[in-house]
Amino acid sequence: MTQRRPPRPDLSAFGTGTQLAQAGRAHAVDMVNPPVARASTILFANLADLDQALHDPDAGLYYGRRGTQTHWALEDALSQLEPGAAGTKLFPSGVAAITTSLLACLKAGDELLVTDSAYEPSRSFADHLLGPLGITTRYYDPRCGAGIVDVISEKTKAILLESPGSLSFEIQDLPAITAAARPRGITTIIDNTWATPLRLQPLALGVDISIQALTKYVGGHSDMMMGSAACNAALWPRLKATAYRLGHFVSADDCALALRGLRTLNLRLDRHEQSALAIARWLEGHPAVDRVWHPALPSHPDHALFKRDFSGATGLFSMVLKQGSRPHTAALIDGLAHFGIGFSWGGYESLVLPVELDRIRTSTQTPLPGPIVRLSIGLEDVGDLIADLDAGLARYQAQFTA
Numbered sequence: 001m002t003q004r005r006p007p008r009p010d011l012s013a014f015g016t017g018t019q020l021a022q023a024g025r026a027h028a029v030d031m032v033n034p035p036v037a038r039a040s041t042i043l044f045a046n047l048a049d050l051d052q053a054l055h056d057p058d059a060g061l062y063y064g065r066r067g068t069q070t071h072w073a074l075e076d077a078l079s080q081l082e083p084g085a086a087g088t089k090l091f092p093s094g095v096a097a098i099t100t101s102l103l104a105c106l107k108a109g110d111e112l113l114v115t116d117s118a119y120e121p122s123r124s125f126a127d128h129l130l131g132p133l134g135i136t137t138r139y140y141d142p143r144c145g146a147g148i149v150d151v152i153s154e155k156t157k158a159i160l161l162e163s164p165g166s167l168s169f170e171i172q173d174l175p176a177i178t179a180a181a182r183p184r185g186i187t188t189i190i191d192n193t194w195a196t197p198l199r200l201q202p203l204a205l206g207v208d209i210s211i212q213a214l215t216k217y218v219g220g221h222s223d224m225m226m227g228s229a230a231c232n233a234a235l236w237p238r239l240k241a242t243a244y245r246l247g248h249f250v251s252a253d254d255c256a257l258a259l260r261g262l263r264t265l266n267l268r269l270d271r272h273e274q275s276a277l278a279i280a281r282w283l284e285g286h287p288a289v290d291r292v293w294h295p296a297l298p299s300h301p302d303h304a305l306f307k308r309d310f311s312g313a314t315g316l317f318s319m320v321l322k323q324g325s326r327p328h329t330a331a332l333i334d335g336l337a338h339f340g341i342g343f344s345w346g347g348y349e350s351l352v353l354p355v356e357l358d359r360i361r362t363s364t365q366t367p368l369p370g371p372i373v374r375l376s377i378g379l380e381d382v383g384d385l386i387a388d389l390d391a392g393l394a395r396y397q398a399q400f401t402a
Contacts, residue, residue, distance in 0.1 A: 004060035008076045016266050024077030027069040036256045037068035070252040074259050078228050082210055084203035086236035089229050089243045090250045094213025095121045097227030101209045104242035105187040108134030111155035116363045117142040117165025139363040145173035149180045161190040167355045169293040171302035178206030198269055199312045208232050216346025220261040220268055224254045272315030276377040282386055283319050288393045290369050293318040315377040316345050321370035329354045329371050332396040338380055338388045345376030
């Protein structure tokens with residue numbers, strides 16, 4: 001008989017560190033870590049074994065695209081961290097997790113509501129791929145809260161949330177939005193990459209599907225790409241079937257990297273949070289900085305919501321400069337010694353990226369005195385990062401005083 005998938009132990013009575021250390025290890029036999037099991041074809045001992053697998057293909061080894069022990073270990077570990085999750089599916093990227101979740105919930109003639117602070121690839125999928133399929137997308141103010149009822153129409157079937165927004169860091173009132181959506185049969189989906197389930201547990205707040213780009217904090221080392229979607233029991237069969245029909249698959253080797261990153265996630269997030277807050281507070285007092293968008297700061301307009309729903313912060317935030325435009329940011333960015341210039345975030349290294357909201361937003365506008373610079377704070381020493389930024393901001397200011 002081919003190997004069957006063991007039940008997922010309930011570790012919810014234990015602390016986060018214990019859960020991260022033990023989750024998914026039911027798939028390891030006489031080893032600390034589950035094996036890296038690469039497979040396409042699975043062999044069956046006899047016809048009865050084959051017929052049993054055909055009857056319930058998710059109960060054990062069936063075909064490589066349905067996963068091996070390595071995939072199951074990561075899926076079970078991620079589900080353990082999401083109270084209310086019936087299961088978790090893995091995808092080759094965070095974008096693939098978002099797009100598949102949307103396709104599982106929408107059909108021609110439906111309407112999707114998307115927060116105006118959504119990740120740009122999510123907007124691109126809605127505008128350029130869902131549109132031709134006959135699915136309408138409308139964008140709403142991320143701060144509307146219970147006012148979402150004024151945006152919902154009879155055709156609305158799904159709401160795509162992101163809290164905080166990955167560029168401007170608005171916090172959404174998840175309980176208010178899900179309370180409006182659920183009685184109307186509207187599916188709520190959130191990109192929870194910034195917080196991870198260690199800082200925000202969306203399913204417990206009424207959200208139906210919680211997505212992460214595992215590429216970022218879970219992987220933690222900028223050397224893999226993967227996404228996940230944890231789902232409640234009502235939608236789990238539909239999400240699972242849609243993922244399989246679309247042919248999504250991730251390698252066992254990448255699953256092993258994600259599992260390795262998961263074991264230290266709590267320790268790294270604590271460091272990211274502490275360092276980012278120290279730098280954000282320092283930037284608030286800098287004469288070149290107009291404002292800092294970090295939801296854990298009391299100055300953030302959504303700080304009360306953040307304190308209510310989140311258990312902590314992570315390492316990504318933005319600052320708005322007092323003057324200048326995007327070309328001026330080269331003086332700040334190009335000379336930085338400890339910040340790389342690049343997309344993504346959540347790795348051990350610090351990153352910097354100038355961003356533009358007006359190019360993306362369609363339902364909200366935020367007039368600003370100067371450009372926005374997003375910072376991902378890594379695991380370097382805070383003093384070195386502050387000194388680097390201080391020198392960069394001095395270069396930036398010098399452009400306007402010469």
